Amino acid sequence: MDIKYNIYYALTSDGPWTLANDSPLDHVPSGNSYTVSGLSLNTDYYISIIGGIVNDDDDFVPYVPQFVGPLNQEVATIGSSVVPHFLVRTYGIYRTSNTGMMHMFTIGE
């Protein structure tokens, strides 16, 4: 069983949470990124990344209960007698934003 990840986003820490990826993501080295599409500008989002596995029924099974309290970029390692695995659980606020400076001028002769 391969370790997979799901990314969720929400407008409030209480949810509702929306799954960002079409299917569970493979493990990627630290520093890689995944682009979450469909977010609105100037909006604060809560992002949660949950590690888990895909079982024989193709269901995603998270290692931990989802969305339990604010954890700020916590990375934990847990063990298993069956398959060594680890957990990445990130809980942060992500903003897709823009802000500007107004300019004005007139055309001279």
Next chain:
Amino acid sequence: MVTLIWTITNGGGSVAYIDHGSIPVGTSGTAREIFVRHDGVNPITNCGLYVTDYNQNDFIATLLGWGDEDNVSYFGGLQFNLDATGLYPTWPTYGDKSSDTYFVAKTGLGDSITNAVVLPITTGLATSAGVIQPGTSPNVRFKFRIQVPATIVGDPGPAMAFETRIRFTYTS
């Protein structure tokens, strides 16, 4: 939540707008240095410059059209010089509209949030393109000027307004 702070002096107070005054046809206005910082505790990433309408007055279409022009008489527009660390040696021209360190806003380049031009390290970034560290000093900075073409097509109107923006992402 993090706020982007635009200023006209390093570390100065926030400035909401710049009046570039009256710019004669066929000339460029005074290049203004713009400083940017933010108040987040973490870096902001994916920082990219683009221009857009101000208050939906639609002058931006005319201004981007000036940048599109390949004819010297009609060329102009909103020009960014991103080589702060090199002391801003070179500006775009009608025949050389962009490089790693300068560009004129035109169709497909700096004209929308998706076509934003990622800030290069030469704007004073500490490490990586598009990443503004918290509390950066001196601030990330660039110069900006407006070139009015020698030949104006139509009547663009009296005072023209638009907005420069930086899109960014922030994770707490």
